[in-house]
Amino acid sequence: MAAFPAQPDLSLRSYEGDTGTDRHDWAQLVLPVRGSLTLDIAGREGRLGVARAAYVPTQAWHTTIGDRPNQSLVLDVAGTDIPDCLADQLASEAFVPMAPPAMALVEYMRLLVEDGAPATGQLARWVPLLLDALGRQRPRPLSRLQATLAAAEESLGHPWTTALMAQHANLSPSRVHELFRAELGTTPRAWLAERRLARAREWLARTDRSIATIASDAGYGDQSGLTRAMREAMDTTPAAYRRQQRETATKIP
CATH class of the missing domain: 2.60.120.10 (Jelly Rolls)
Structure with a gap:
């Protein structure tokens, strides 16, 4: 070190x-x-x-x-x-x-x-x-997206769209896009993709749930959808990522 x-x-x-x-x-x-x-x-x-x-x-x-x-x-x-x-x-x-x-x-x-x-x-x-x-720095006031982001995080398997998020937040889709850009520096679609991939990685690394179940619960529909997403973002597959994470964990004292 x-x-x-x-x-x-x-x-x-x-x-x-x-x-x-x-x-x-x-x-x-x-x-x-x-x-x-x-x-x-x-x-x-x-x-x-x-x-x-x-x-x-x-x-x-x-x-x-x-x-x-x-x-x-x-x-x-x-x-x-x-x-x-x-x-x-x-x-x-x-x-x-x-x-x-x-x-x-x-x-x-x-x-x-x-x-x-x-x-x-x-x-x-x-x-x-x-x-x-x-x-x-003073704490920021709660964002108008706060409840919607929390709801999406709790149910990533739900077929969220910008329109559905806007309805949940009682805002127009264009206003939701503005708030995502201003507060998170991203778009609703990109944020959902990032959160779904993060949750899938977490479950792959820390649970024994089947890859098909993880794919469904994270919002990919089926295992092939998760595999495509991981190949595009990380150049790996769910099975390979799980194996690599477990091998790394065994090496950490």
């Missing part, structure tokens, strides 16, 4: 496919600047976008999945450099909505990184400002 650098380290990274499971001796903030990606942190999976970051605590197992073009600033920082109260707050949330002040700081540093490695002094001043911005 690599040793943590003496100073916080910042890099601009892109992720492609499933990067495998990892953990390290430092905390990490993943701050997307383009596109979106999925991160599983100790069994909690969420979608990241330019308005939603993620916090990976020290020694937390995590997996990053890039299923579309993406780019993120990744800040590696010693856990002891983050105030305990903020570290507890970030760890409890895992996936952190980014208020405008924090987003502005991320965009500023992105420009510096793209122009070349920022000076040590610039990074040393930027990190406390970012942490302070994250600590000062």
Whole structure:
């Protein structure tokens, strides 16, 4: 395992496919600047976008999945450099909505990184400002999509469409599209596809349910539908993914 650098380290990274499971001796903030990606942190999976970051605590197992073009600033920082109260707050949330002040700081540093490695002094001043911005963020009001997203998550096997989601939320389909873009950085169709694939992966890795049952309950209709989706998104099959996950689990001490 690599040793943590003496100073916080910042890099601009892109992720492609499933990067495998990892953990390290430092905390990490993943701050997307383009596109979106999925991160599983100790069994909690969420979608990241330019308005939603993620916090990976020290020694937390995590997996990053890039299923579309993406780019993120990744800040590696010693856990002891983050105030305990903020570290507890970030760890409890895992996936952190980014208020405008924090987003502005991320965009500023992105420009510096793209122009070349920022000076040590610039990074040393930027990190406390970012942490302070994250600590000062106020909880967002509940989204008008909240109940609909929860209902869809509970019944992914239901034949959801944008029209049905709009009806559930008592909104027009066009307004639902606007809210998905503004709050989640995606479309209803893409969000459903991502959640169904995430749920299928979870069941394949952690249960003994048959692949046909998983496919039906996750909303694919039949096993061939799930197989097509996994081939397109991950270049694998349900059976191969289950086998790989179980082999990985046996190697983790």
